[in-house]
Amino acid sequence: MDPAATGVTVAGTGADPAKTTMFPEEFLKRTFSLINSDKDRNSVSLVCKDWYNVERMSRRHVSIRNCYSVSPEIVTARFPAIRSVTLKGKPRFSDFNLVPDDWGADVQPWLNVFATAYPFLEELRLKRMAVSDESLEFLALNFDDFKALSMLSCEGFSTLGLEAIATHCKNLTELDIQENGIDDLGGDWLSYFPENLTSLEVLNFSTLTSEVSFDALESLVSRCKSLRVLKVNRKINLEQLGKLLVLAPQLIELGTGTFLEELVSGSVNGLENAFSKCGNLVTLSSFWDATLLHLPVVYPVCGNLTFLNLSYANIGPDELEQILGRSKRLVRLWVVDTVGDKGLEAVGSHCPLLEELRVFPVDPFDQQLGVTDSGLVAVSKGCPKLHYILYFCQRMTNAAVITVAQNCPNFTHFRLCIMNPSEPDYLTNEPMDEAFGAIVKTCTKLERLSVSGLLTDLAFEYIGKYAKNLETLSVAFAGDSDLGMEYVMRGCPKLKRVEIRDCPFGDSALLSGLTQYESMRSLWMSDCNVTMDGCKKLAEEMSRLNVEVIKDEGGDDRLANKVYVYRTVAGPRKDAPPFVVTL
Amino acid sequence: MDVTLGLLDHIPAGDDGGGGGGGGGVPSGGSTTNRSILTVSKEDNKNTMVMSSEVTSGESLDGLELGLGLSIGGGGGGGGGLKSKMVANGGGGGWSQYARILTAKDFHTSLVSKPNSCSSSSSVNIPNSSTSGTKRTATDSVSPPNGTSVVGWPPVSKAHRMPTLANQIKSATENFVSKPEQNKSKNQTIGIKDYSDERNGLSNKKYRSVKVNMDGTLIGRKVDLNAHTSYEMLAQTLHEMFFSRWSSTEAVKPSRLLDGTSEFVLTYEDKDGDCMLVGDVPWEMFLSSVKRLRIMKNSDSNELAPRFQETNDSV
Numbered sequence: 028m029d030p031a032a033t034g035v036t037v038a039g040t041g042a043d044p045a046k047t048t049m050f051p052e053e054f055l056k057r058t059f060s061l062i063n064s065d066k067d068r069n070s071v072s073l074v075c076k077d078w079y080n081v082e083r084m085s086r087r088h089v090s091i092r093n094c095y096s097v098s099p100e101i102v103t104a105r106f107p108a109i110r111s112v113t114l115k116g117k118p119r120f121s122d123f124n125l126v127p128d129d130w131g132a133d134v135q136p137w138l139n140v141f142a143t144a145y146p147f148l149e150e151l152r153l154k155r156m157a158v159s160d161e162s163l164e165f166l167a168l169n170f171d172d173f174k175a176l177s178m179l180s181c182e183g184f185s186t187l188g189l190e191a192i193a194t195h196c197k198n199l200t201e202l203d204i205q206e207n208g209i210d211d212l213g214g215d216w217l218s219y220f221p222e223n224l225t226s227l228e229v230l231n232f233s234t235l236t237s238e239v240s241f242d243a244l245e246s247l248v249s250r251c252k253s254l255r256v257l258k259v260n261r262k263i264n265l266e267q268l269g270k271l272l273v274l275a276p277q278l279i280e281l282g283t284g285t286f287l288e289e290l291v292s293g294s295v296n297g298l299e300n301a302f303s304k305c306g307n308l309v310t311l312s313s314f315w316d317a318t319l320l321h322l323p324v325v326y327p328v329c330g331n332l333t334f335l336n337l338s339y340a341n342i343g344p345d346e347l348e349q350i351l352g353r354s355k356r357l358v359r360l361w362v363v364d365t366v367g368d369k370g371l372e373a374v375g376s377h378c379p380l381l382e383e384l385r386v387f388p389v390d391p392f393d394q395q396l397g398v399t400d401s402g403l404v405a406v407s408k409g410c411p412k413l414h415y416i417l418y419f420c421q422r423m424t425n426a427a428v429i430t431v432a433q434n435c436p437n438f439t440h441f442r443l444c445i446m447n448p449s450e451p452d453y454l455t456n457e458p459m460d461e462a463f464g465a466i467v468k469t470c471t472k473l474e475r476l477s478v479s480g481l482l483t484d485l486a487f488e489y490i491g492k493y494a495k496n497l498e499t500l501s502v503a504f505a506g507d508s509d510l511g512m513e514y515v516m517r518g519c520p521k522l523k524r525v526e527i528r529d530c531p532f533g534d535s536a537l538l539s540g541l542t543q544y545e546s547m548r549s550l551w552m553s554d555c556n557v558t559m560d561g562c563k564k565l566a567e568e569m570s571r572l573n574v575e576v577i578k579d580e581g582g583d584d585r586l587a588n589k590v591y592v593y594r595t596v597a598g599p600r601k602d603a604p605p606f607v608v609t610l
Numbered sequence: 611m612d613v614t615l616g617l618l619d620h621i622p623a624g625d626d627g628g629g630g631g632g633g634g635g636v637p638s639g640g641s642t643t644n645r646s647i648l649t650v651s652k653e654d655n656k657n658t659m660v661m662s663s664e665v666t667s668g669e670s671l672d673g674l675e676l677g678l679g680l681s682i683g684g685g686g687g688g689g690g691g692l693k694s695k696m697v698a699n700g701g702g703g704g705w706s707q708y709a710r711i712l713t714a715k716d717f718h719t720s721l722v723s724k725p726n727s728c729s730s731s732s733s734v735n736i737p738n739s740s741t742s743g744t745k746r747t748a749t750d751s752v753s754p755p756n757g758t759s760v761v762g763w764p765p766v767s768k769a770h771r772m773p774t775l776a777n778q779i780k781s782a783t784e785n786f787v788s789k790p791e792q793n794k795s796k797n798q799t800i801g802i803k804d805y806s807d808e809r810n811g812l813s814n815k816k817y818r819s820v821k822v823n824m825d826g827t828l829i830g831r832k833v834d835l836n837a838h839t840s841y842e843m844l845a846q847t848l849h850e851m852f853f854s855r856w857s858s859t860e861a862v863k864p865s866r867l868l869d870g871t872s873e874f875v876l877t878y879e880d881k882d883g884d885c886m887l888v889g890d891v892p893w894e895m896f897l898s899s900v901k902r903l904r905i906m907k908n909s910d911s912n913e914l915a916p917r918f919q920e921t922n923d924s925v
Binding site for chain 1: 760761762763764765766767768769770823
């Protein structure tokens with residue numbers, strides 16, 4: 028925004044402050060309506076009272092990244108015209124079974140308030156929330172304009188709830204269900220979409236395990252001409268996929284079904300043909316049971332792909348090379364470690380534009396060598412634009428990571444998981460301190476870091492000293508003493524989310540972050556050395572934090588085994604289950 | 611078929627062991643020197659259980675084969691295993707408070723597991739080293755045959771865990787009967803349905819799935835209880851789900867999950883949040899109160915809630 032045009036006076040120019048109120052509200056409104064970024068809007072609202080008011084009246088989307096940091100009443104009181112809500116609930120470690128069930132993050136209290144305050148709500152994006160079938164039906168019945176529902180890592184609902192959505196949401200454009208703990212009761216939920224529903228643009232049911240009626244799906248795809256994202260589940264076979272593609276060549280993103288069945292050669296041609304007509308396809312995912320037998324059917328579209336998600340396909344290096352050799356435009360690639368270091372060398376050779384790589388372990392508990400340090404180095408050599416890496420491996424060396432840091436100084440997200448806890452450099456037997464030291468020293472734009480392997484306090488000293496842009500930090504089985512965490516809490520000014528498990532950090536470490544916690548979203552510490560006394564002290568000093576202890580069965584009552592600290596304007600939780608104690 | 615559980619020295623309980631639930635579940639004497647056995651007699655699919663046991667702090671750990679559950683620890687295993695994380699802070703002497711689980715006078719302050727003891731899959735195998743501050747490495751923990759047993763580690767989210775498991779889940783969970791029809795009609799616009807009936811209804815038992823977690827396994831599964839008509843069937847399914855990979859290395863037969871001869875105990879969390887042994891109550895009653903299942907290592911069986919007769923309490 029041009030400051031001159033809006034009459035904002037820069038501090039110190041001595042212009043008359045009264046001038047800022049002379050602009051008609053209408054002018055501000057129209058200007059602000061062009062601002063979509065939450066960050067910018069937050070800045071705008073801080074300028075003066077008038078701007079705050081105009082901004083809040085015109086905001087259409089709100090993101091609540093911790094559902095307990097604020098209450099629905101406060102949100103709806105400030106922003107009366109919201110059409111789209113993003114709501115995130117449980118701490119991230121709930122993905123790994125560290126948070127008990129029934130911990131909370133129920134979406135229903137929010138829906139109750141929204142039903143009266145935002146009757147025109149159109150979009151709801153949920154992450155790690157508890158969602159019941161009743162809530163889904165409530166949503167479907169109480170918001171006539173409702174268009175887009177996206178649920179990632181949510182739990183508690185079943186296909187019955189999906190039936191309600193399909194039945195009642197007449198204007199549905201998006202139904203995106205990912206990685207959820209769904210009770211897949213099977214049944215016919217897809218058939219509940221009425222015949223006259225033609226508005227669907229996004230349909231993702233890839234994580235549902237039971238069959239859907241193919242006829243209903245075919246009919247739906249056929250009549251929804253604006254469909255741009257379709258991700259089917261594993262029950263859909265190649266032949267059926269082919270039929271769907273013929274009906275929807277306009278697709279931009281496709282999630283395949285299974286590649287398991289053997290196709291008659293005629294069908295293979297038909298399928299290849301169908302793919303070749305999909306000129307807009309830039310994202311391909313799923314690929315269950317894919318082998319070189321039928322993988323070639325996707326070759327016609329590889330040249331356009333920017334995102335290839337092979338994380339469900341246990342393919343080897345040769346298959347990967349075949350695909351990558353044809354996919355020169357790849358920007359994001361997700362694979363399983365069955366591709367091995369050889370496969371990663373292929374990545375380095377064929378994907379010069381690659382910016383993001385995620386390598387998942389096929390079997391987290393299998394000691395088989397999946398990918399190692401050499402694979403990582405190979406990628407870094409060939410992909411200088413790499414800035415996001417998630418890498419699960421059995422072993423790593425300091426030297427390799429140092430090389431990677433030199434090759435790719437632009438990392439914003441560096442998530443390295445050496446799967447054996449506290450594993451040292453396998454060549455030198457030293458801690459992995461220097462590896463992460465190199466990363467934080469070289470990659471000044473680093474926002475997210477996950478560390479692993481054997482680490483002493485030195486690693487954290489490096490982080491505190493160099494990682495000045497760090498926002499998210501995940502630590503497990505690392506450090507020697509309280510000093511480790513203290514280095515980080517005192518050294519990293521932009522921290523937003525810190526999650527720590529199984530580290531020898533105690534009360535002194537916890538309290539060292541006193542001044543930070545109010546500017547952070549949350550802190551998680553589990554199986555560390557924190558005591559109830561330490562938590563109580565924190566709670567006493569900082570009244571605008573919720574300091575919650577999740578009680579485990581048995582154990583010493585003086586220890587605080589799982590601690591979750593977050594800033595809030597909503598006070599202590601009113602819906603906390605008995606095992607969550609707010610201090 | 612009488613299956614003897616718990617203490618192996620066959621001391622007659624002195625209670626009614628074979629009756630249909632008669633006899634007190636807890637020795638009224640409250641004596642701290644009684645040792646008694648648990649018996650499960652199965653007659654005509656009706657499981658009765660009399661359980662009472664307590665041990666004294668004076669007993670040596672090695673000689674005691676404490677089994678409140680369906681498991682029978684082999685001597686050393688049971689004794690050694692009692693030093694679970696609950697004990698770490700107290701050292702050797704601390705275990706007495708956990709051993710005397712079932713005296714009559716303790717009954718009111720009994721060690722009922724905290725509500726989420728079964729739902730939380732907190733680490734059970736890692737010795738609590740927080741007091742000593744040592745780093746816990748993989749070697750510190752008791753590991754299952756194939757590696758670390760740390761809960762939630764490696765941090766792979768649900769979506770990216772072993773895709774092949776999806777097949778195994780299928781076999782157990784696709785036996786459901788078709789869902790209820792009475793509440794289903796397209797485009798109905800009446801108020802919110804009560805899904806709880808559909809999902810938990812006893813009389814309309816359709817698809818009734820519960821989660822199953824096994825200690826040491828990252829991935830939980832779901833099993834359809836209505837697809838099973840007996841404990842044996844359930845054990846068979848669970849065996850296929852969790853142990854089929856080990857069949858070459860471990861002699862873990864399905865029946866052993868129930869009779870306690872394996873190193874694992876099959877437990878469940880009931881409506882009240884208590885952790886109970888599977889096999890105590892009649893199958894139907896089990897179905898009505900079970901919320902989730904958990905396959906525990908034998909060493910953790912002392913965390914279980916005290917057992918008492920169903921007739922004395924509403925389950």
